[in-house]
Amino acid sequence: MNSQIIFFILAALSIMSALFVVFSKNPIYSVIWLIVCFFTIAGHYIMLNAQFLAIVHIIVYAGAIMVLMLFTVMLLNLNKATEPHKPLLYKVAAMVSGGLMLLVLLASMRSTELGPYAAPAYSESGFVQNVGMVLFTEFLLPFEMTSVLFIAAMIGAVVLAKKEIH
Amino acid sequence: METNMLQANPQNWYLVLSTILFSIGVMGVLMRRNALIILMCIELMLNSVNLLLVSFSAYAGNSEGQVFVFFIMVVAAAEVAVGLALLVSIYRNLATTDIDVLSKLKW
The missing domain is CATH 1.20.5 (Single alpha-helices involved in coiled-coils or other helix-helix interfaces)
Incomplete structure (x- = not known):
């Protein structure tokens, strides 16, 4: 029961921060929300008992890649004013096509049976x-x-x- | 940590979560024009796939999936380094990161 609550909190956080990455007007905020998203994904790894990958994920993504991204934002002097804007039509079209892709993938997943992968009692594969x-x-x-x-x-x-x- | 940690969460949840994250990444690539944000959305998609691989590996009790995720992280790091270098070079020549300006190779 506890792990379900943790899963839902982490999942909600990661989806929310991923949405903020896409919808933030300022590139700096996008980078920072992406860091939040990476930390929640590291939390998912810990939930799955993949400790090695959780640590490597934090070191590589939050530590190295995001610092590189932040330096690039700083170097290119990107901010809200320099942010290019797409017409509203394109945005709606992008949202609709993303949503349709989600729908198709979820629909195909519904008919999938995960037979041999019944949950193990305790997984040590990530140690x-x-x-x-x-x-x-x-x-x-x-x-x-x-x-x-x-x-x-x-x-x-x-x-x-x-x-x-x- | 209770021993039946995994038993509580059906793997379908991880499938759905990583599908949602992947779709958000696709949406971002289609929606934004800033090349840096597009790179970030690609990272998001890579990460959703990583999460899926780790969940399969953990539920199957097999470490090989996690080694694969490790290699994906290596490739992602190399990709970001080269991508950002390209971005800096483009910015130096055109003073913008708007991808609609870079349309010379478009048919």
């Missing part, structure tokens, strides 16, 4: 020990390849953001 075991045995090669990806991304970011000298 650091178990995730690390899988990560460093079965998925060792992809794990090492991510460093190549990061090098590529880092070099790409530096090259793209560098001022061109003519």
Whole structure:
């Protein structure tokens, strides 16, 4: 019973903050609401006993990605006045198409049976020990390849953001 | 932490929640014109998919889904770094982040 209440509070918070991200006029507020949304999602991970991912999520998203976003907002000097506006028609069309997509997905989900995934009594699959075991045995090669990806991304970011000298 | 924590919440709830979050992200991408907000909405969609994967992994008692989520986070971090660098470069050349200005490749 308790976990249901926690789930509903977290779910309401994450949906609300996600809506604020989309509807805020000021980009700074969007970034801050997105941080709130990421923290509630980390709460969901803890509810699912995925402790490793909850911590990594907070470190990577709230710690690294959002700081990068905030710095970009600061660097580009974005505020309410510079925010481009779409005509109302486009906004309504976007809302309708988003809502229709939600409707279609939910309708297709209603006819889905989640047979083999009946809730386990207690899941230890998210503990650091178990995730690390899988990560460093079965998925060792992809794990090492991510460093190549990061090098590529880092070099790409530096090259793209560098001022061109003519 | 009670042992039947997961038993109380049917997995359908997580399915519905991540569907709602994904739809909000799609709506944001369609609705906003600021490229930075569009990047943020893409992050939101990635996160809803992550939540779904974690819920499946936890309910199936299998750690591999969580490793997959870990790799998605890695890719998201790389994507944001490159995306923001592109954004800064665009802003330096055009002094705007409005995506409707960037229509040269549009047919």
